[in-house]
Amino acid sequence: MTSFVTIEKGLGPEGRIAVVRFDRGDGINALSPEAMRQLTQAARGFEDDGDTSVVVLTGSPKAFSAGFDLKDPEGRSRKSMDVGALRRHLKLGPRLARAWHEMDQITIAAIEGFCIGGGIALAVALDFRVMSRAAHIRIPEIGLGMNMSWQSVPRLLHLMGPARTKQAVILADERISAEEAYAWRLVEELADPGAALDAAMALAEKFARQPPISAAMTKLTINRLTHALDDLTSHMDVDQFALATMTDDHKEGVAAFLERRKPRFKGR
Numbered sequence: 001m002t003s004f005v006t007i008e009k010g011l012g013p014e015g016r017i018a019v020v021r022f023d024r025g026d027g028i029n030a031l032s033p034e035a036m037r038q039l040t041q042a043a044r045g046f047e048d049d050g051d052t053s054v055v056v057l058t059g060s061p062k063a064f065s066a067g068f069d070l071k072d073p074e075g076r077s078r079k080s081m082d083v084g085a086l087r088r089h090l091k092l093g094p095r096l097a098r099a100w101h102e103m104d105q106i107t108i109a110a111i112e113g114f115c116i117g118g119g120i121a122l123a124v125a126l127d128f129r130v131m132s133r134a135a136h137i138r139i140p141e142i143g144l145g146m147n148m149s150w151q152s153v154p155r156l157l158h159l160m161g162p163a164r165t166k167q168a169v170i171l172a173d174e175r176i177s178a179e180e181a182y183a184w185r186l187v188e189e190l191a192d193p194g195a196a197l198d199a200a201m202a203l204a205e206k207f208a209r210q211p212p213i214s215a216a217m218t219k220l221t222i223n224r225l226t227h228a229l230d231d232l233t234s235h236m237d238v239d240q241f242a243l244a245t246m247t248d249d250h251k252e253g254v255a256a257f258l259e260r261r262k263p264r265f266k267g268r
Contacts, residue, residue: 002034004024007020014208016212017208018049018055028063033069033092039096043103056109058110058111059111060113094151109122109128111132111196112134114136114138127219128203132192135196136177138174139169147240153233
């Protein structure tokens with residue numbers, strides 16, 4: 001089986017930084033079901049790692065991720081699944097985001113190129129985001145007749161507030177530039193093109209010099225307080241996503257995307 005994820009440990013001060021690189025080698029870095037499984041496994045692999053304090057997640061030089069892989073055979077098989085099988089399969093995304101969100105280590109996303117859909121859903125599950133000034137973000141789910149899931153809406157809301165979250169999620173065709181993402185507080189730091197990983201590593205070194213146990217406990221406290229109601233407010237987003245994928249608008253949105261034309265939605 002092809003490995004899309006590589007992990008390098010023992011970097012930085014006292015070897016306390018690890019870099020996880022997601023690169024499918026195609027310049028797109030879409031999240032196929034298998035890619036999501038590998039990224040989930042990578043995050044969970046740090047559960048018993050007391051030697052690593054900070055984990056930097058990066059993509060390829062051209063793309064952090066293009067989001068869910070609409071052309072992947074396993075992903076396309078969702079069309080023929082019964083409701084039970086579909087609900088189980090749709091948990092791959094939330095499971096991925098949760099695995100990274102719940103890590104004890106400080107986590108930093110280094111974003112080059114584009115970060116779309118599921119890519120930004122993954123990025124906002126991390127603690128910090130460093131973005132190239134040449135990169136951009138787009139959240140196309142509603143434009144494909146779907147809703148944003150993976151518990152991403154609460155995470156976006158905590159970062160940007162309600163108005164910007166609505167703007168980013170509902171206006172699906174609009175690109176969010178790096179400068180806009182920084183102004184909207186969606187990312188914490190900007191870097192020169194090609195230098196997002198270097199900037200993320202510089203930030204990682206600052207955290208790696210802190211006492212690991214105290215830092216981990218403080219992160220947990222902040223996350224628990226910030227996200228205390230997230231499960232309550234988004235516990236049905238997977239089912240909402242499943243329902244949305246059964247609509248004619250979803251079929252039209254995906255067809256328009258694949259045919260490179262404007263969709264014609266009819267509200268059914």
